[in-house]
Amino acid sequence: MTVKLKEDTSSDEEDAPLSAAFQRNKRKIEDSDEENGSSKIKDEDIESADSDAALSKVANSRKTVKKAKKTMQKSDGGSSSVKAKKPRAKKATPPAKTTKSPKKIPKREHSVEQQNADPEDSIKETSESADEFKWWEKENDDETVKWTTLKHNGVIFPPTYEPLPSHVRLYYAGKPVDLPPQAEEVVGFFAALLESDHAKNPVFQKNFFEDFLEVLKESGGTRNGVEIKEFELCDFSKIFDYYQLQKEQKKQLSSQEKKKLKEEKEELEEPYKYCFLDERKEQVGNFRIEPPGLFRGRGAHPKTGKLKRRVYPEDVVLNLDKDAEIPKAPEGHNWGEIRHDNTVQWLAMWRENISNSFKYVRFAANSSLKGMSDFKKFEKARQLKDYIEAVRRDYTKNLKSKVMLERQIAVACYFIDVFALRAGGEKADDEADTVGCCSLRYEHVTLKPPTTVIFDFLGKDSIRFYQEVEVEKQVFKNLTLFKKPPKKPGHDLFDRLDPSLLNKHLQNYMPGLTAKVFRTYNASKTMQDQLDLIPNEGTVAEKLLKYNAANRTVAILCNHQRTVTKGHAASVEKATARIEEMEWQKVRLKKSIMQLDKSEVKKNPKYFAEVNDLVKEQEAAIHKRVIEKEREKFVKKFARDNEKRKFDNEEPLPESQLQEWMQKVDETEKAYAEELKTGKVQITNSDVEKLKSQVEKLEQRIENYTTQLKDKEDNSQVSLGTSKINYIDPRLSVVFCKKYGVPLEKVFTKSLRDKFKWAVESADENWRF
DNA sequence: GGAGAAACTTAGTACTCGAGAC
DNA sequence: GTCTCGAGTACTAAGTTTCTCC
Secondary structure (H helix, E strand, O other), X not given: OOOOOOOOOOOOOOOOOOOHHHHHHHHHHHHHHHHHOOOOOOHHHOOOOOOOHHHHHHHOOHHHHHHHHHHHHHHOOOOHHHOXXXXXXXXXXXXXXXXXXXXXXXXXXXXXXXXXXXHHHOOOOOOOEOXXXXXXXXXXXXXXXXXXXXXXXXOEOOOOOOOOOOOOOEEEOOEEEOOOHHHHHHHHHHHHOOOOHHHHOHHHHHHHHHHHHHHHHHOOOOOOXXXXXXXXXXXXXXXXXXXXXXXXXXXXXXXHHHHHHHHHHHHHHHHHHEEEEOOEEEEEOOOEOOOOEEOOOOOOOOOOOOEEOOOOHHHEEEEOOOOOOOOOOOOOOOOOEEEEOOOOOEEEEEEOOOOOOEEEEEEOOOOHHHHHHHHHHHHHXXXXXXXXXXXXXHHHHHOOOOOHHHHHHHHHHHHHHHHOOOOXXXXXXXXXXXXXXXXXXXXXXXXXXXOEEEEEEEOHHHOEEEEEEEOOHHHHHHHHHHOOOOOOOOOEOOOOOOHHHHHHHHOOOOOXXXXXXXXXXXXXXXXXXXXXXXXXXXXXXXXXXXXHHHHHHHHHHOOOEOOOOOOHHHHHHHHHHHHHHHXXXXXXXXXXXXXXXXXXXXXXXXXXXXXXXXXXXXXXXXXXXHHHHHHHHHHHHHHHHHHHHHHOOOOOOOHHHHHHHHHHHHHHHHHHHHHHHHOOOOOOOOOHHHHHHHHHHHHHHHHHHHHHHHHHHHHOOEOHHHHHHHOOOHXXXXXXXXXXXXXXXXXXXXHHHHHOHHHHHHOOOOOOO
């Protein structure tokens, strides 16, 4: 364990206390600045932050130069990224052995027939099951070695493409096109998305069309001589309709047929679902190779719509122990490589063609290795409790540092700590333009004196981060400084800073401390504080509502959003109408009581006060709505009953039946009109006590509905799941449930209970974050 | 020393399926 | 029994961090 912070005794005018490592980092930057002849401002040039004109020269920053260099390299065609690297050998572990060297992914045109995994080939069961293995009760001395033995059956490949029936075609300028299957498959990917927002996105259309033309060319062009040149002349609707029909037919299958299909699927997948990790049977997470399709990048991703090519066994690297039986590759194919690297947590990997990065097949969330990582993550965040004061004291002090880099680090730390910003690594030009703390640019931060800051930028997944906040006076001053001309839109706010520098600085306080840890720490700390405020009283539903409110506070802190679902507005409207109707029913019941026994009003006038709240127009509108619903209900019933009769070979109901029902509705309508006119209701029950009990029940239902509606509206744009799964220490939820008598399944789904088994079994009522 | 590969976590959306309303 | 809606899960994109190699 490390860390030490120098005594904070220096004045604001002195160079702030820095660790040796930090001083080294600082020097590095200066040297590199001199070498590349870019920003000539040395940090030490800054004497007084508010007055020094040198500070304004930072616009032509180190980072900007770095970026320019990168762009130049790119345009030189210096694409080293295509070449695969050797597996990374970690410290204190023998170099990973491979049976073949990594190689570039070959382009191919045919798909793979899935190997039929013979149950005989399946890994054999051994004694200990993952359920019995309580890793959290054991010591783990070597963190680099992840496993000793690892056996598995490989991966499942997506099914081969089945060409469309001959009557289903792409039409070009009104003419049917006969496409080779490879090109038809790509067209099918687009057609399937025809009614989605993706298909309306011009970038998506352009990328798809370019890749489609390339595949078409590779596969020999159209077979009936139609020359495809313009996207606008393509008509995908016939293919779209065909897919819709297929979907519909699938839906229409009988439950037995559906069950059979499900069983077949499960039987095929069974051997791949589990692996043997150190002789224990554990679940594999994503054992299916991603199917080909069109890349659906989020936000304004320049590559959205590009073709994600089919992955073949030759592209796949398997990782297992040296003595493990190597799974058979699908017929006619070989695995790309077999590796025996016990320092990593993946079972298989392949390189994808969109950003040339790797995709991995990993253990499931409930596996011991994933559990251990989670546990370590939360323990690290808890450890930050002991250092947070020092971190905060230092960044507050360094806000006034004479050294530019220190000031930038101080403000960045403040942002990360207070507003839970992500680190914000550099992004390439061929990715969506999203930012985090270190990559914030001039235009993302607006300053409103005296101390208001408006953040407006796109963060991870192109989710908008918009917040108008109050900051410390000195933070505001520094931001003004960081934005001083010649800096302008497009320039980095923290021109001296990147995540690796920031993290190096943080590691001077605590080993393993990085920007990310602050999010976990602040999320869990907030949850603990919120839960502490909940009184241990009321029903389970009430306690749960408060738990969710606490969860929501954390989700808002972390800016976890979700798009409002399509039917949200309609469903809110429906629920509001329903509450209104229940209120109206309640008023009618109370009016009945008043009519039956006038003395009731004298006894408790407050109880009847709301009777006059409902204005006539409102009441008339409710009457209209209720009657319409009634009519609709009978029309539907009539149609449904007849459908059934037809199926059972019975005579259909006569039209007069429907008329009879409608007549009843007409009578109710008349009665309501009379009520509206006279203000008196038709009494259906003359027992006052029974009426009162009905009012009580209705009040309870109204309350429940109103709470649900509020929860629904509050959660419409906030996603609670992400913080629950990734940021809130699960032991907090376990303790809450134990202490408050809330069943754990109300808070954690089955898969979360499995994922957090270590927390469920290790936290007692007194545990605190 | 830094670029970028590699490995891992975090994230929103799409899809499925079952409970409850009607 | 049917339909609707939402919870739960699967999927995979998009981050962060660590580490290797030139």
